[in-house]
Amino acid sequence: MPGGSIYVQQDEKFTGSSPQWYYEKYWLEDAKIRQRSRAIKAAVGFVLGVALAIRLELPLLGGIVLVLAAAGLTAAVDWLLCWRAFHATAVWRGRRKGEVITKRLLRRSLGKNGYRLLDGRAIRGQASIDHLVIGPAGVWIVDNESWSPDTEIATYNGRLFFGEKYGSKVAKPLVETAAAFADLLGRETGITLTIQPMLAVHCGNLPREGIVSAEGVTLLKPRLVARVIRSAEGRVLTDEQIELLARTAARELMRDPR
Numbered sequence: 001m002p003g004g005s006i007y008v009q010q011d012e013k014f015t016g017s018s019p020q021w022y023y024e025k026y027w028l029e030d031a032k033i034r035q036r037s038r039a040i041k042a043a044v045g046f047v048l049g050v051a052l053a054i055r056l057e058l059p060l061l062g063g064i065v066l067v068l069a070a071a072g073l074t075a076a077v078d079w080l081l082c083w084r085a086f087h088a089t090a091v092w093r094g095r096r097k098g099e100v101i102t103k104r105l106l107r108r109s110l111g112k113n114g115y116r117l118l119d120g121r122a123i124r125g126q127a128s129i130d131h132l133v134i135g136p137a138g139v140w141i142v143d144n145e146s147w148s149p150d151t152e153i154a155t156y157n158g159r160l161f162f163g164e165k166y167g168s169k170v171a172k173p174l175v176e177t178a179a180a181f182a183d184l185l186g187r188e189t190g191i192t193l194t195i196q197p198m199l200a201v202h203c204g205n206l207p208r209e210g211i212v213s214a215e216g217v218t219l220l221k222p223r224l225v226a227r228v229i230r231s232a233e234g235r236v237l238t239d240e241q242i243e244l245l246a247r248t249a250a251r252e253l254m255r256d257p258r
Contacts, residue, residue, distance in 0.1 A: 019148055020093045027086060038078045045074030091146045091202035098144030098202045099130040102222045106131060106142070109226030114239070116246035121253035123184060127177035132253070134245050137232035139185075139195045141178050142225055145170070147204035154207065155214040162204070171215035174199060181253075188248045191241055200225055 049070030053063035090096040103119055110117065115135035122128030131142040147153070151163050160167030178197040186193045200222040206212060211220040211228070220228060237245070 023089065023148075024093060034082055038075050041078050042071045042075040046071040085149075089146075089149055089203050091144070092148060092204075098146060098200060098222070101202065102131060102142060102144055102200045102225060105222055106133065106226055110135065110229065113230065114242070115229070116242060118246070118249050118253070120255055121181075121249065122255070123180055124254055127173075127180050129177060129181070132181070132249055133229060134237070134242050134249070135229065136235045136237055136242065137229070138236050139182070139193055139245065140198055140229055141174070141181060141195055142198045142200055143174060144200045144202060144222075146202040149203055150205060152205045153201065153212055153219060155212055158214060160212070160214040160217070160219075168215060170199070171217040175216040184252060185245055185248055188252055189241075189244050191237075191245065193245075198225060198228070 046067055049067035050063075052070070053066045056066075058066060091098040091101070099119070103117075106117055110133065113135070115133055117134075118132040120128075120130060121132050129141040130144050133140040133142060147162060152161075153167075154161050160171050162170070174197040178195040182193040182195040185191070185195075197217050199217055199219045201219050202222060206219065206221060210224050211218065213219070218228065
């Protein structure tokens with residue numbers, strides 16, 4: 001890349017050939033189109049405000065306030081929806097780190113409910129994960145990923161799909177990582193474990209409910225991860241076992257340098 005360093009590997013998200021770069025480019029170029037559309041919507045809100053003011057027979061001052069409020073609220077809602085759509089792609093565009101977002105959500109929701117969380121753990125030369133969650137209802141590993149906003153994530157006949165592509169290359173390594181972590185922790189503690197793998201999806205088109213399960217992996221929106229974990233039924237680990245597993249994981253699982 002012209003002007004780049006030979007010592008620092010370039011992130012393709014910030015080069016002129018990546019989908020992320022084009023997404024931001026077109027977003028900026030379409031600013032005037034969005035502004036024009038917002039003005040039209042605000043005008044519609046203005047007209048509806050006028051009609052409502054007449055119908056309610058409001059005095060002049062009250063009518064003016066209602067009309068301006070209707071136009072302003074319409075424009076504000078449209079701006080908010082556009083901003084949320086763009087902000088939702090931040091991880092995919094490389095502007096935010098998915099593991100940081102999920103870490104904050106997990107600690108806020110699970111930290112005071114008897115769960116232990118370890119971030120960025122790995123088995124040397126074998127596997128790594130972003131988050132390990134240990135609680136009364138079991139153990140989970142949570143990784144973070146993102147796809148382009150128009151990538152449909154779905155299941156058909158028990159198979160996972162990303163658009164028209166099979167999702168086995170994503171699911172299988174995570175299932176194998178969960179098994180490797182369960183084997184190591186079980187061997188060191190003497191506790192029989194089944195670790196459930198989850199994938200927090202920061203960008204991509206999930207079903208309306210925001211969750212998909214197939215091929216041994218649950219894919220879901222980051223804000224739903226803690227809720228799904230808390231909703232797990234039954235208690236399979238005692239407080240002593242949770243503490244033992246957390247201490248063993250902290251000792252035996254090396255920190256992922258990513």
